[in-house]
Amino acid sequence: MQNNEQIQVARELGLRDEEYQRILDILQRPPTPTELAMFSVEWSEHCGYPHSRRWFELFPREGKFPVLVGEDAGGIVYQGQAVVFKMESHNHPSQVEPRQGAATGIGGIIRDIFGSGARPIACLDSLHFGPLDNARSNFIFKGVVDGIAFYGNCVGVPTVAGELYFHPSYQGNCLVNVMSIGIASQDRLAKSWAKGKGNLIIYAGNRTGRDGIGGCSILASQEFSEQDEKRPSVQIGDPFTEKCLIEATMEALATGFLVGIKDMGAAGLTCSSSEMAAAGKSGVKIYLDRIPVREEAMEPWEIMMSESQERMLLCVKRGYEDSVLQIFHKWGLEAVVVGEVVDGDNITIEFNGKMVADIPAQELTKPPVYTPPAEKPAYLERINHYDWNDLPLPNNWNEILLKLMASPNLCSRHSVFEQYDHMVQINTSMLPGTGTVILRVKNLPWGIAVTTDCNPVFCYLDPYRGSQIAVAEAARNLAACGAQPAGITDCLNFGNPQKPDRYWQFIEAIKGISDACKFFDLPVVSGNVSFYNESPTGPIHPTPTIGMIGIIEDVQKAVNAAFKDFDDVIVLLGETRNEIGGSEYLRVIHQQEFGPAPQIDLSAEKNLQEFLIDAVRQGLVQSSSDLSEGGLACALGEGCICGQEKKGCLIDIGNLPNIRLDALLFGESCGRALITCKPENFATLEKLARTKTIPFFVIGKVTRESLNIYNNQQSLISVSIEDLWKAWYRTL
Amino acid sequence: MKFGIVVFPGSNCDYDCQHVLSVVLSQETEMLWHESHDLKECDCIVLPGGFSYGDYLRTGAVARFSPVMESIRNFIEEGGLVVGICNGFQILVESQLLPGALLPNQKGHFICRHVHLRVENTDTPFTRLFYPGEVISIPIAHHQGNYFIPHSSLSNLQKNRQIIFRYCDIDGQINHATNPNGSIDSIAGIISSSQNVLGMMPHPERSSEAVLGSQDGKRIFLSIIQWWEEKHHAK
Numbered sequence: 001m002q003n004n005e006q007i008q009v010a011r012e013l014g015l016r017d018e019e020y021q022r023i024l025d026i027l028q029r030p031p032t033p034t035e036l037a038m039f040s041v042e043w044s045e046h047c048g049y050p051h052s053r054r055w056f057e058l059f060p061r062e063g064k065f066p067v068l069v070g071e072d073a074g075g076i077v078y079q080g081q082a083v084v085f086k087m088e089s090h091n092h093p094s095q096v097e098p099r100q101g102a103a104t105g106i107g108g109i110i111r112d113i114f115g116s117g118a119r120p121i122a123c124l125d126s127l128h129f130g131p132l133d134n135a136r137s138n139f140i141f142k143g144v145v146d147g148i149a150f151y152g153n154c155v156g157v158p159t160v161a162g163e164l165y166f167h168p169s170y171q172g173n174c175l176v177n178v179m180s181i182g183i184a185s186q187d188r189l190a191k192s193w194a195k196g197k198g199n200l201i202i203y204a205g206n207r208t209g210r211d212g213i214g215g216c217s218i219l220a221s222q223e224f225s226e227q228d229e230k231r232p233s234v235q236i237g238d239p240f241t242e243k244c245l246i247e248a249t250m251e252a253l254a255t256g257f258l259v260g261i262k263d264m265g266a267a268g269l270t271c272s273s274s275e276m277a278a279a280g281k282s283g284v285k286i287y288l289d290r291i292p293v294r295e296e297a298m299e300p301w302e303i304m305m306s307e308s309q310e311r312m313l314l315c316v317k318r319g320y321e322d323s324v325l326q327i328f329h330k331w332g333l334e335a336v337v338v339g340e341v342v343d344g345d346n347i348t349i350e351f352n353g354k355m356v357a358d359i360p361a362q363e364l365t366k367p368p369v370y371t372p373p374a375e376k377p378a379y380l381e382r383i384n385h386y387d388w389n390d391l392p393l394p395n396n397w398n399e400i401l402l403k404l405m406a407s408p409n410l411c412s413r414h415s416v417f418e419q420y421d422h423m424v425q426i427n428t429s430m431l432p433g434t435g436t437v438i439l440r441v442k443n444l445p446w447g448i449a450v451t452t453d454c455n456p457v458f459c460y461l462d463p464y465r466g467s468q469i470a471v472a473e474a475a476r477n478l479a480a481c482g483a484q485p486a487g488i489t490d491c492l493n494f495g496n497p498q499k500p501d502r503y504w505q506f507i508e509a510i511k512g513i514s515d516a517c518k519f520f521d522l523p524v525v526s527g528n529v530s531f532y533n534e535s536p537t538g539p540i541h542p543t544p545t546i547g548m549i550g551i552i553e554d555v556q557k558a559v560n561a562a563f564k565d566f567d568d569v570i571v572l573l574g575e576t577r578n579e580i581g582g583s584e585y586l587r588v589i590h591q592q593e594f595g596p597a598p599q600i601d602l603s604a605e606k607n608l609q610e611f612l613i614d615a616v617r618q619g620l621v622q623s624s625s626d627l628s629e630g631g632l633a634c635a636l637g638e639g640c641i642c643g644q645e646k647k648g649c650l651i652d653i654g655n656l657p658n659i660r661l662d663a664l665l666f667g668e669s670c671g672r673a674l675i676t677c678k679p680e681n682f683a684t685l686e687k688l689a690r691t692k693t694i695p696f697f698v699i700g701k702v703t704r705e706s707l708n709i710y711n712n713q714q715s716l717i718s719v720s721i722e723d724l725w726k727a728w729y730r731t732l
Numbered sequence: 733m734k735f736g737i738v739v740f741p742g743s744n745c746d747y748d749c750q751h752v753l754s755v756v757l758s759q760e761t762e763m764l765w766h767e768s769h770d771l772k773e774c775d776c777i778v779l780p781g782g783f784s785y786g787d788y789l790r791t792g793a794v795a796r797f798s799p800v801m802e803s804i805r806n807f808i809e810e811g812g813l814v815v816g817i818c819n820g821f822q823i824l825v826e827s828q829l830l831p832g833a834l835l836p837n838q839k840g841h842f843i844c845r846h847v848h849l850r851v852e853n854t855d856t857p858f859t860r861l862f863y864p865g866e867v868i869s870i871p872i873a874h875h876q877g878n879y880f881i882p883h884s885s886l887s888n889l890q891k892n893r894q895i896i897f898r899y900c901d902i903d904g905q906i907n908h909a910t911n912p913n914g915s916i917d918s919i920a921g922i923i924s925s926s927q928n929v930l931g932m933m934p935h936p937e938r939s940s941e942a943v944l945g946s947q948d949g950k951r952i953f954l955s956i957i958q959w960w961e962e963k964h965h966a967k
Contacts, residue, residue: 154786
């Protein structure tokens, strides 16, 4: 092929001219078509993180518990058990083909977890769509939920929690961020390398087809434009095969014959083979004609680039290959020896006796690093200096509360999570819908609390502060049920990094996350970056989704958000400020979106979290929830109706700070929580709060029926529980 | 007592049942691989939930042809106890070891949540620890749990007291609103006319420990154990 012609092909594969030049330098010759394809996927934004990698150095990698940081998934260690977790995006495939896009997202993240040697025990999804009244957004929303149910239910990993958020900025580019959590005895974790000359490379699972070719380089590393037909880049999921693959892999790992293992996800065989070689500082030779293929006459570059699902690559001790192959065969899966570990450090691909690729693995897995110009976006000035004193105060507060409770971002999510099997594996001790979800660990007293969090509007108004808030809110969420925050994974969703304002948002978010994590002593154990989330209607709001896990020492002591008994005392913790910027109230009631985002005081947050964990541990708390979207009034509303038995409450806000009433009721000041306690525990609780200098406001008590809020004995809100429930329960 | 739990490729509640039977209830358990005819001298066989063989065809339609099902058919004929939970129930009706059929849920999608059940017949090996009409809480999680049977056969089921569990509200009332999937007569579980095969859509293994919110399901397993031990001692 002529050089010019090849440069053209390189461009079509998403490679830059200078990258093509670098390939020539590495190889000292023009690349073969297969090599060019391999570089294009391995150096793509989705696999190689060229625009983001250098910033990861800012993230803390140590915390309260021992930390495992891996390429595919990291985790923390508690009492000898490794809790492995990771979050990943499947945004673009889901926008193009919602059902399969979401389904294969689940499949991919689960493989990352069991590829590390841990059994997947739960999934969470953070989903962002355009408004429901937009037909296309509604279609995508339904398709994504259906895809998650289709794949997740069959594969036998419970989908237990997550987020669901609607906003116009996601209309042309939805976000589907999926997180998976696994657990294994620490000494049973697997390596993702190929090592030891003569050891064999085994391919196991689904056949390789022409699906998903260029999924990571073409689909995930470019913006959506008007007329693109990108459906062929989306893969098709087969959860049954994945389920068998999980069981077979766990069995194979237990034999002790595996040297290393890696899943074939983005960039398929290219990524798994070259990264296993690079990690083991070994050479790996693959006989490509031995790969089981779905179609005849597949070209070598197609086989290397395919993102067909449910495939694993294993490095097995020579002499033990038959026992390993047998396990996969028993589960009805194909498994064949396709290569071996060789001298040197090249990844070598042979096809029908002909060498089609021969690349230094270290070079292939070392993508270029780019730091494009960053510039503070112009819009920030405009939206953060709004005089909201002119904003009219509502006169019918009942109506406002009901409208907010019914809004798509605040209403009950039961119609979504009930479509997911959230109980399989019988670990879900705190079910979704009533607070923070907790997974017990069988035969042990402790459990794992899980959450995902991000308020994209706050991140739009101030990416640095918004990202800190996301970390703080996730931690508060875990602390509310009594769990000690232990570590995070992140999924950083942004627009085109080559546009300076988008790149600035990204850098600010990274700094915000890492500063908050350092303050809270939380390690970032794994993560994922998704750029190019733009469509002709514009970029998404910056969305650095935080996935966090916490450890609760005694699952029996955990509490949820539902009010429990009549006459329990209701206490608001933390400072409510005169803040309304970025709130749901502002968006839903006044159709406005302006700042500033709420202030955040990290040390006050930390105190509050420690207090909550302590109070739950001492059994002083009946119910507990952090305050976020919808503010105090909506938290009270949820406390009344999210439990099995509905309750009411009688509140007087007279002794709260004297600020605008809408900010007091619906403002979203950070660092707050709502708890209830039995009257007899009140004194102890108050004393505990005083020693920790937690702002502590007794605002009322749990009653039999209706939600009543007074301001110095003057009625502000009086809503029947029936009406509240109807508003909250029926939107989705 | 020895319980056998069948493992089909795609079963995903097999180890949940095993946990409850062996850890919570301290019984001996054996995992029975679908390709084997050997039931390993188990006293009761559990067909667990999941998606046997992927269930890409009609649920349970492939599993009925497996070697283990041949042995289970003989085991049933000899009076052995079998419990089919969710996918296990679907396999039992596909195999015609229980009457009727399980259609897709009326709402067309998967439903996972706690439901209330009314225990309709307590004179069985599976329900003897409940009292008649007792309301219990056990979760469902299925896409095809809409039980159907022609009216003529339904009256037989009723007459023979083969209907064991029906969906109801917390007070035991049964009506359209308490029926999660459209099942005829709100049927959630039935028993064979020979009284030794129970099929139910709800998952008793998911409500067998206090930490999971309900222990009502455990009493089904306890009933079986008690019944078997009495029979065993009588011998």
